[in-house]
Amino acid sequence: MSLSLVGVGGPDGYLQDKRTAVRIYSRAGRVSSTGPVGRVGYAPGVVFDERFGRLDPAVWTASYLPAWSSRDAAAATFEAGPDGLDLSIPQAQQLWCPDLHDGPLRVSAVQSANWSGAIGSTDAPQPFRDGLVVMEEQPTVLGFLPHFGTISVTCSADLSPRSMFSAWMVGLEDEPDRCGEICVMEVFGDTVAGGRAAVGQGIHKFRDPALREDFSAVPLDIDIAQSHTYAVHWRPGAVEFSIDGVTTRVANQAPDYPMFLTLGVFDFPDRPGPAEHVPHLRVSRLTYRPLPEGA
Template sequence: MGFEDDFAGDELDRAVWVPHYLPQWSSRAESAATYTVGGSQLRLSIPAGQGRWCAGEHEEPLRVSGVQSGVFSGPVGSTVGQQPFRDGLRVREAQAVQWGWTPRYGRLEVRARMELTARSMASVWMVGLEDEPRRCGEICVFEVFGAAVDGSGAAVGMGVHPFRDPALHDDFATPRLPIDVAEPHDYAADWRPGRVDFFVDGAHVRTVEQAPDYPMQMMIGVFDFPAHPAAAAHAGHVPLLAIDRVRGG
C-alpha cells in the first residue's frame, strides 16, 4: 500500500511523524523541532534562539530541527537506540515505540527546497529501525551542505551507509547538479532488493548495487553548525528545509 503526506491542514500528523531528532540521546524537550505546517508544506527551521542538540554529549556543536517517522529505544542507561553517534552512548530518556511509516522497499519521493549557508545543511534519509542491532543501515535520499551550493548548482549527496550492518558497505557520492536547491525539486530513491536507484526531478543520477533488507523509517532534518569557520558571517541566517510532500510505494 502506498503512502503520501502532502501536509494539508495546519497540524503535523502525529500518528506518522515524531517532531524530535533522536530524542533518546537527549530528551523530547531538548530535541524538539521548530516547525510549521501550512499551505500544504512542512517548514523546518532553526531560529537564533534554538539551543544545541545533545550539548555536552555531541562533540561538535550542533543545532537541528528534524522529524522522523518512527522512534525506538531501550531503557534509560542502556546503549539500545537508533543512530548512536559514538560508542557507548547511553539512553537519557526512554522512548515509547512508535512506527508511523516504516516501509520495506519501494519508491521514496520527497519534494523539497532549502535555504542554507556555509554553516548549515539539509537532508532526508531512511534508517533501519534498530530493533535488532544489524538493522541500522541508511539510504540517503539527499544531503546538501550550504558550503557546496553556488551559482552553478549544488553537490547533492546520495547513497548507502552501512553503519553497523555487516551486510552493507559504504557507497555514497556527491554528484554536482545544475539545480537551484532554493527552488522545489523532486528527490527520489527507488529501493529494491539488492539495488537502490537515485533520481532528481525524474532524471536518474546514480545506482548503488546493494540495499538494506529490512524496514526503515524516514528522517527529515535541517542542521546548523555553530562552530563552522563561516559561522559568524552567517549568524543572522535562519536555515530552512521546506517539504511539499512525501510519497512511498
C-alpha cells in the same frame, strides 16, 4: 524493551514487541497487522501520500533522535499547513546534545518512527558515538516504515555556508545489524553557489555487515531554493537514486529490512557563515509506492 521483526522476509512482514502489533508497509504493499499504536501513515493501503497539512503525532516524532537526550531538548522548530512542512532553526534554538556531540550542532528534524529501551540502556536508533545510553525512554511510535518501494521527497531549502539539509532512511536497530542508511539526499550550504550544489546520495553501512559504504556528493546544476523531487527506488539488491525523474546513481546493494524516514535541517555554529541566518527546509510532499506484486 526490545523490538523484533517477525516475518519480514515474506510479503506480510510486520513489526511487533510483546505489547504492540503494528501495521507496516511490506515489500508486497499489504498491511499485515493492526494494533493499539494506531494507524500507520494515512491509509491502510498500498501508498503513502503526505502533504503535511498537519504533523500527525501517530506518524511523526518532531524531535531528533530524542532517546539520546529528550524529546524537549531535541525538539524541532516547524510549521505545518497548506504549503507543507517548514523546518527551521531560529537563532535562539538550543544546541543538540551539547555535552555529547563532537562540535556544536543545532537541528530541526522529524522522523517517522521512534522507540527506545529503558533509561541507561543502549537500545535506540542511530547512536552517533560510542558509549551512548538512553537518557529518556521513548514511546514506541511506528508511523511509516517501508520495506522496499519508491520514496519521493519534494522540497526546497534556504541554507548558509554553515548549514545543510537532508532526507534519509535508516533501520530501526531493533536488531543491532539493522542499522544501514539510504541517503535520499544531503546538501551542505558551503557547496551551494551559482545555481550549483553538491548533492550527496548513497548507502551508509554503519554496522550492517551485509552492506558496504557507497556514498558520494556530486556537483550538479541545481537551485536548491527551488522545489525539486528527490527519490529512491529501493528493491532487493539495488537502490536507484534520482532527482526530478533523472537517475543520478545506482547502488548495487540494498538494506533488507524496514526503515524509517528522517527529514532535517542542520546548523553548525562553529563553521564560517552568518550567525543571523535562519536555515529552512520546506517539504511540500512525501510519497511512497510499494513494489508491484511479485517484484
